[in-house]
Every structure is written in C-alpha cells, then in structure tokens.
Amino acid sequence: MNDFSTIQSPDAPVQTCPNNCAEAMAMANQEVDLVRRIDDPIQRNVGITEAYRDLGEAMPNNWWVRLAGYVSTQGGCAMRRTQQWDAQSIGRLIVNPEQAMEALKDANISIFSSVYPPNKFMHECGFERLKECVDAGEIEVDETLMAGLEKLNNGDLQGAADLLAQHEQVEVVQPVYDRHAETFDDLGNAEAMMPGDQTSIPIAYECTRDNLVPLGDLDIEDPFDRVSYYHRLMDRMKQIEGLP
Numbered sequence: 001m002n003d004f005s006t007i008q009s010p011d012a013p014v015q016t017c018p019n020n021c022a023e024a025m026a027m028a029n030q031e032v033d034l035v036r037r038i039d040d041p042i043q044r045n046v047g048i049t050e051a052y053r054d055l056g057e058a059m060p061n062n063w064w065v066r067l068a069g070y071v072s073t074q075g076g077c078a079m080r081r082t083q084q085w086d087a088q089s090i091g092r093l094i095v096n097p098e099q100a101m102e103a104l105k106d107a108n109i110s111i112f113s114s115v116y117p118p119n120k121f122m123h124e125c126g127f128e129r130l131k132e133c134v135d136a137g138e139i140e141v142d143e144t145l146m147a148g149l150e151k152l153n154n155g156d157l158q159g160a161a162d163l164l165a166q167h168e169q170v171e172v173v174q175p176v177y178d179r180h181a182e183t184f185d186d187l188g189n190a191e192a193m194m195p196g197d198q199t200s201i202p203i204a205y206e207c208t209r210d211n212l213v214p215l216g217d218l219d220i221e222d223p224f225d226r227v228s229y230y231h232r233l234m235d236r237m238k239q240i241e242g243l244p
Helices: 021-028 030-036 039-060 063-084 090-094 097-125 128-137 143-153 157-179 180-194 222-243
Strands: none
Touching: 021 030, 021 097, 021 128, 030 039, 030 097, 039 063, 039 097, 039 180, 063 090, 063 097, 063 157, 090 180, 097 128, 097 143, 097 157, 128 143, 143 157, 157 180, 157 222
16 A cells, blocks of 8 residues: 555545556556456455555545445455355355356456546546546546546545446446346346345445345346445445545
8 A cells, every 4th residue: 555645635646657648557557457367256356355445545535436445345255155155055056156256256357447447547647647648549538437537536526436336337337247147137036035135235344244235126237226226335335434
C-alpha cells in the first residue's frame, strides 16, 4: 500500500505520472497484469480483493471501489462454497462445480480488468490527466466510466458510484451471464432448493451468512435488478462505515 502524506487530500494522486499516456495506463494496469498470472481462481480473487481494498483506502471518496472490496470478498466465498459441496448435496447434484468456478471467476476478472484500471489511473495521475489522454485518443475508457469519474472529481460521490455500478452490471457483468447462462441458471436453482437464503450477501470481509442484505424479489440475472441490489448493498455499507 502507498504511504500517504497527511498534507494530501484523500484522493490526491500519490505517484509521479508518466508523461506518455500509454505508459500511464500501463502503470494503472500493473496489478491487473499481475493478478492474471495467478492460476488458482480463489487465490486470484484474493489478489483482486486486496487491490480493491488498497485502492479504497487510498481513495476513500471512491465509494464504488470501497464496496467492490466487500463484494469481491463475497465472490470468493461463493467460489469456495461451490467447491465444497459434497457428492450428495443438492448443489453438486444440480451444478457442475468446474462450470460454476469458471462462471464466477469470469465475472471476477472481467469486472476487475475493465473497471479497476481507470480508477487506478485517476488515483495515480488525477482525473484531468485521464481526461486529456482519453480526449486525445491515446487511451480508451468507456464513456459511462468517464462520466462517473468526472462526478467523483467534482465531489458527487453517490452519483459517481452509481454510474460505475451501472456500467459494471449492464456492460461488464451481463455478457458474463450471457456466456454462462446455463450455469447461472443451475446455480440459482440449486440455491433456491437449499435451506435459508443462499443468494443474498453480507457487507463483510469474511465468509459469513449473517447480516445478509436481502435480495428479496429482485432477479440476480437481470442487470437492472442487480443495479437495484447494488443500491441496497451501498446503503448497508454507508450505514456500517458511517458514510453520509
């Protein structure tokens, strides 16, 4: 984790940014590149979660990144659960554990590799530098992501997080659901047949089924329902962390 000076604002860039835009984005992508080299998907998830948590501490006003640390933790917990079902369990009878792992790790790395780098770039180089590089056509960043990061730069913390979440669920996660539609259907059916709420997740940095944020009647396979669920998770995080 970086060493932050007490005279810096919470989200101030903390490293010297390369003059070359491509080099600056390569620097922002370093953690993604390192994580991709980890073969084991559960250990890869640990690396992703640590990156989110480190950046969340470095950018405390970036609520999307802070929430991502919690959600990534619970994604890792889901990976572990699918691999722990024994041969006679409902989950193993319905879901192929290898296919479940493939679907969950696809979602995990897809979000990290697409949404994390522009946030990291902004932290390392500042929003204005990011915008200059995008406007010059030297790097590409999704328009919704840029709009969210601009809101963050302007102090609209909730609006920024909402736009990042919208992009994440509609543009990044939905293609993952489409690629693994049958597997996610099987996971949903297995969870519905198990006792208790197996789909909702808590805001926690450990694997627990306590204090779940209820999914309720939302459909986890619907991108806009997932955005609605994100709002519930964000509300719980803000409550736990005492955010305004």
